[in-house]
Structure formats: C-alpha cells, structure tokens
Amino acid sequence: MTIPPRSRRAGATLLAAALAVPAAIAGATPAAAAEAPRVIAGVLADSTPYRFLVPADWNGTVFVDLDFASQARPGADVEHLLDDGAAYGGTTRSVTGWNIPGAIDNQVEALDAFADAVGEPSRRIAMGSSMGGAVAAGVAQWHPDEIDGVVSLCGGLSGSVSQWNQKLDTVFVLSELLDPAGTLPVIGIPADVAGAVAAWQTSLAAAQSTPDGRARIALAAAIGQLPAYSQSAPRPAPGDRDGVQAGWYGALTGDGLPYIGQGMSSRRTLETLIGGNPSWNTGVDYAVQFQALSPQVKRVVERLYREAGLSLRADLSTVDGAERIAADPAAVQRFERGTEFDGRISVPVVTMSNIGDQISTVAQMSEYEAEARRAGDADLLRQTYVDSAGHCAFTAAERVAAAELLLHRLDTGTWGNRDKPGRMNAHASRLGLGESRFLPFQPEPFNRPYTLQASPG
Structure with missing residues (x-):
C-alpha cells in the first residue's frame, strides 16, 4: 500500500x-x-x-x-x-x-x-x-x-483467502459426491468459463431431480454456509426441509448470479491475476465442519439424507478421504495483501x-x-x-x-x-426511497477463518 x-x-x-x-x-x-x-x-x-x-x-x-x-x-x-x-x-x-x-x-x-x-x-x-x-x-x-x-x-x-477457501469447500464437496470422476473443474478453471459453468449447472440440475442429489446438494451448501434463501422462492421457515433445500439450490445455481457461476469465473480471473491457486483444504475435517453448523441446518440435511436412504456419515467419510487440494504459498501471499x-x-x-x-x-x-x-x-x-x-x-x-x-x-x-x-x-x-427490511440477525460463526499468520499447509 x-x-x-x-x-x-x-x-x-x-x-x-x-x-x-x-x-x-x-x-x-x-x-x-x-x-x-x-x-x-x-x-x-x-x-x-x-x-x-x-x-x-x-x-x-x-x-x-x-x-x-x-x-x-x-x-x-x-x-x-x-x-x-x-x-x-x-x-x-x-x-x-x-x-x-x-x-x-x-x-x-x-x-x-x-x-x-x-x-x-x-x-x-x-x-x-x-x-x-x-x-x-x-x-x-x-x-x-x-x-x-x-x-x-x-x-x-x-477476507479474500478465507472467502475463497470456503468457496473451494462447497465446490469440492459437490465434486466428490456428484462428479467422482472429476470431469468438472474445482480449481484451474479453463479459459472456456461459460462452458465450465454450463457443465456444472447441467450436473446440478440433474442432481436436483433426485432425492440423492438433493441431499448431497444440501450437504455441500451447508458446508459452504450458503443462504437457504433464493430469489426464486420466498424465504423458508427454518424447519421447512423442501423450502430450505430449494433455497440452497437457487442460491447455488438457480438465480441470476449463481454461486457456482462466480465460483468459476472469478476463480479463473483471480488465479490468472495472482499466478496460482490461493485456496486449499489440506487438513480440513468436513465431518467436524458439519457438526459445528447450527442444529436447524444439520436437522434439514440429516432428514434429506434419511429420506433419500443415504448415509450422511458415509458421504462425509468419502469427502474426508478424498485427495486434497494444496495452495501455492506464493499465490496465498499475493492474494492476502490488502484483502485480509x-x-x-x-x-x-x-x-x-x-x-x-x-x-x-x-x-x-x-x-x-x-x-x-x-x-x-x-x-x-x-x-x-x-x-x-x-x-x-x-x-x-x-x-x-x-x-x-x-x-x-x-x-x-x-x-x-x-x-x-x-x-x-x-x-x-421516512425517506420515501423504497421499503426497509432491517431485521435482528446473528450469522453463524464462519467456518473457514484465516489470519495472516496461518499457513496453507
């Protein structure tokens, strides 16, 4: 500076x-x-x-x-x-x-x-x-x-590093559970960003059409702390299983500026700018991350898994046992400057x-x-x-x-x-400039904190 x-x-x-x-x-x-x-x-x-x-x-x-x-x-x-x-x-x-x-x-x-x-x-x-x-x-x-x-x-x-670590978590969980062959990008986004986004959206739409897919989308969205609130549907009640899952899906891929779209386009841009990958999940325990979520969020995911006949524990073990992504330490240093x-x-x-x-x-x-x-x-x-x-x-x-x-x-x-x-x-x-919707709210504790002294591993 x-x-x-x-x-x-x-x-x-x-x-x-x-x-x-x-x-x-x-x-x-x-x-x-x-x-x-x-x-x-x-x-x-x-x-x-x-x-x-x-x-x-x-x-x-x-x-x-x-x-x-x-x-x-x-x-x-x-x-x-x-x-x-x-x-x-x-x-x-x-x-x-x-x-x-x-x-x-x-x-x-x-x-x-x-x-x-x-x-x-x-x-x-x-x-x-x-x-x-x-x-x-x-x-x-x-x-x-x-x-x-x-x-x-x-x-x-x-902060930029922590924000993009959390975005990595979301896409990594989706990749391991919906695309085990690894055909869809998580990092190293190709120059054809539009094609990568379209491929992800096609995969997510197919998953959303099945109970198994809806449960796995819910798990990834919960791990990534996405809002269960979408422009395409009213804000659901906390215990509304289908409404919460639909909100997660809408935030992830269904609305005008989808999370998965930014996860591809902006990652491509920032990786190019800083000359490497600034995100990692080495050392992350996704089962621990899930247990740290609010009881309401966990109950919705657990119910979706039960109704799909899937084992949540097995899926978390699959994700935790997958090969991890390491960051380029020089890219982390460049990315954290001014933005942490x-x-x-x-x-x-x-x-x-x-x-x-x-x-x-x-x-x-x-x-x-x-x-x-x-x-x-x-x-x-x-x-x-x-x-x-x-x-x-x-x-x-x-x-x-x-x-x-x-x-x-x-x-x-x-x-x-x-x-x-x-x-x-x-x-x-009193301003006459539109509606006002302030509300009492306490967000969940952020699950991927990073400080300037942390190491990407």
Missing part, C-alpha cells in the same frame, strides 16, 4: 487535472443548470478514471465509492445524499479488477484529487458494495489516517448485509466482528442485516439508512442505538 498520509500528499502528481464542469443535461433550464452538482473528473496514476459530484451547498462531507465512475447516472440513494449536501464520487474497477490493494490505494488517491480541486473535506467516507464494500473496509485498515468512516455493503469481509482484515479499526465502520446473499455469504460477517472484538475495537463497528435474497439486494432507503447511521456516529460521537432494526426501519421508511 503506497499512498502517503494526508499530511504528506500535497506534492502528489495526477495524470489529468480535475475538471470542474456543470452536470447539466441538454435541454435543462439555466436555473436548473446553476443548481446542478459540479463534476470533478480525471484519471489516476494507473489510468483509472475518477469522478465526483459536488452540490452547490456542499457541507464538507465526501463519499468515495469503487464503482461510482462507471455509473451512467447516480442512483436515488446518491441523489438523496447529494441533496443533503454531501459530495459523492469514486473510481471504477475497470483497471484494477481483482487487484484489490490497487483499488484500495486508488480510493485515497481519488480523495486527494478531490481535495486538490474542491478543498480539503471535513469528512472522508469510503462506501461501496460487493468488492467495493471490501475495498471500503480495506481503506479503513490500510489508510486509517486518510478516512473518517466506512460504509461497507455486502462486502463479505472474512485483522480487526484493528480506528474509525467508525457500518456494515450492511442481506441475509440471502449467495455471493458475499453472510456468515463471513461474524468473522469480521470476531476480529474486531479480538482487537478491542468492536465499539467502532456496527453490523446491520436486511431480509432479502440476491447479491447486494438493497433498496435505496436501506443504503441511505446505512450511510446516515455512520453520519450520526460522526456527528454525535455515539451510536445511540440507531443501529437497532426497529430504528433503522423507522428512519428508512
């Missing part, structure tokens, strides 16, 4: 000077154009574009977001924050891709460009979704002197996760909280949860409520119980 602290940034060189131009659209009246936000835009040292919108009544707060510069126009949540006087902008992932350390550094460089063009903000806030949520949390960890707060949405936050969290935070951090997120699975948030507690910084962290399925499936009202929870903490120095679901819903419902 290379960006200097704010006190030493005055000599920073940008490839393009910031532009201060009106954001008026064709046909707007002169009065409307005069009130439109200014656009501050340019290019960072690595050629990443950046863009900020600055309202005429700017209040000194600026948000920086990994994905903002790639958006054609701001969403209703950003419009609301602009109307309240905050500036909002950011970069894109078009250049950095899975180079998350580079994306983290870019957020600080973009903020410095903003300050050069507009003036030093009184509050710098990193905010983002998905990879952007992980990048925002990374700014807090690696550049704590450059930021005043973080809003991390659907970012996972167990040690819990040490020095600014307020708000996270928001939707409990049916099949990509940034919600159990990861328990690991981020555990790290913060071990570091003694849990009071700076507030985690919120939303009752919805799909990756980053939030309304504009929920996004603004999360941002305004952080602003409340910065304004008052306390959380004031504003993070409680009832208060979050009451606040969000």
